[in-house]
Amino acid sequence: MLPYFGEAIRNLFKKPATERFPGSAAPKAAECYRGRLSYDPTKCVNCGMCIRVCAPQCMTRTIREIDGETQEITFTFDMTSCTFCGMCADFCSQHSIVMTDDYMMVSSDPKDFLVTGSFQKKKPAAPKFTPEQLAAMKAAAEAKKKAAAEKQEEKV
Numbered sequence: 001m002l003p004y005f006g007e008a009i010r011n012l013f014k015k016p017a018t019e020r021f022p023g024s025a026a027p028k029a030a031e032c033y034r035g036r037l038s039y040d041p042t043k044c045v046n047c048g049m050c051i052r053v054c055a056p057q058c059m060t061r062t063i064r065e066i067d068g069e070t071q072e073i074t075f076t077f078d079m080t081s082c083t084f085c086g087m088c089a090d091f092c093s094q095h096s097i098v099m100t101d102d103y104m105m106v107s108s109d110p111k112d113f114l115v116t117g118s119f120q121k122k123k124p125a126a127p128k129f130t131p132e133q134l135a136a137m138k139a140a141a142e143a144k145k146k147a148a149a150e151k152q153e154e155k156v
Contacts, residue, residue, distance in 0.1 A: 029101035041117035
């Protein structure tokens with residue numbers, strides 16, 4: 001018991017090992033720290049790869065038609081569900097998603113944990129063929145392939 005008491009007395013006169021916070025500026029995060037993500041909608045091409053690789057499914061994409069040719073695409077990232085694995089940023093080919101070193105995510109309002117961005121894009125062109133036409137074309141191609149195989153078999 002006595003050695004512990006001596007150590008406690010020595011520690012009373014040592015400089016603290018911790019940093020004073022929030023009394024001073026926030027300490028810098030470690031190198032390669034994966035904190036709150038940042039989304040730049042101007043770089044996004046709406047490929048949806050980030051949504052596919054997100055294990056906790058913390059992001060949603062909503063598409064709202066503005067007029068006959070334009071649509072507004074909104075991505076919303078819910079930081080309360082995010083595991084900060086960085087997969088969305090790694091798979092983003094346009095680098096529109098970046099993991100920042102911001103670790104100060106404290107709030108009583110749930111809306112503070114949402115990262116949202118919107119952009120407008122031309123609506124994709126309507127498909128040239130209906131599903132029935134595509135099925136008929138596929139069947140015709142398979143029949144043609146089968147006939148060619150049979151013809152090749154007759155020659156042998």
